[in-house]
Amino acid sequence: MRTTIYLRAAAGLVLTSLACGSSGSGKGPDAGAEADASPDPIDYASATAAMAAVAAEDPLCQGLGDFYWSVGSRDGRLGMGAIGSTYDESTRMPIFSASKWIFGAYVLEQGGGVLDASLIAGLNFTSGYAEDGLPLCVPTDTVGSCFENNFAELRAERVGTFHYASGHMQKLAAIDLGLFDMSEAQFASAIMDELGEDLELTFDVNVLDGAVAGPLAAGGMNTHPAAYESFLARMVDGQYQISSRLGDEAVATGNPAAQYSLGHWVELLGGVTEAYS
Structure with a gap:
């Protein structure tokens, strides 16, 4: 199964995205579904390029001021960047x-x-x-x-x-x-x-x-961002108890596109888990 994790936070650490492929250990509400048993390989180079483009060009990002972003996998950071000079991975x-x-x-x-x-x-x-x-x-x-x-x-x-x-x-x-x-x-x-x-x-x-x-x-x-990246990487690598509990005990929030689980959001598209954040 593939597990996609997004972190959105204030004060410069705007978006960190991590994902793991079919051997990943995150287990959301749709874990084990036959249709997701062999997902396509993740093109991290394209994902990083897309993140860079969004960070630089999306109007919503342009209104944020300076910020740092990264994309990674269970093995750690695969790409990173910053808008402006205020924030980096050690800030x-x-x-x-x-x-x-x-x-x-x-x-x-x-x-x-x-x-x-x-x-x-x-x-x-x-x-x-x-x-x-x-x-x-x-x-x-x-x-x-x-x-x-x-x-x-x-x-x-x-x-x-x-x-x-x-x-x-x-x-x-x-x-x-x-x-x-x-x-x-x-x-x-x-x-x-x-x-x-x-x-x-x-x-x-x-x-x-x-x-x-x-x-x-x-x-x-x-x-700092590098520390949180390490935390997320260990989570998708199965090193924590929460690694196998993503999406567990999720409850309705009043928004059909979001449920709330054990200290994190479950993002839904058409009732199917898209990501955790």
Whole structure:
């Protein structure tokens, strides 16, 4: 089967695309389908050229300002480029919502791939811990105080349905995983212990419309593009528990072209999984 993964994030790391061919290990909702058993070989040179053309010429990209892009496979980066000179593969930056995929992978890894109902609800955003507005965690918060001060209200009317919010993952980290007393540095270290020190994660101060992220599981991580590329490459190479769980426990989001799985989106075309992002 072929697994295609896209990463879209703010602050320069606009698009990373990885794919693996018929021996790939990602298993989405359509895994094992006979029609996808022997996909055509991927022409990475053409894919890289297409990415470069889109980055340089597409009007939507032209309105973004400076950014970095790359394309790769399970073996790592195959092509890269940048618009402008602000960003390259080593530029540290807040990755905002791209933190969710890393946290989802961490949860699966530290639990040996086993998820109970509470963990699933925390990862596919159906737990009911769905705040309105932006989080206001601060760098001096622990994982637990970040949760208690911002996300502790359970919205009973939202239990069991998808609501895109940070509270789900913060409750999961603080309560379900018992990370309540961890500082920013300890939280980052725990994640890297499971997923690899080369992620070079921190939970630095991130400011978005006046909100400070602090040790926010769903949106507070900082790293650089090369580190995230390595994370994605290991994922499509089958090195993580989440590698075989892409698309699992996906729920409806109100958009027929998208479902939400374990910390990542499932992109659909005609009801068939096109990509994970």
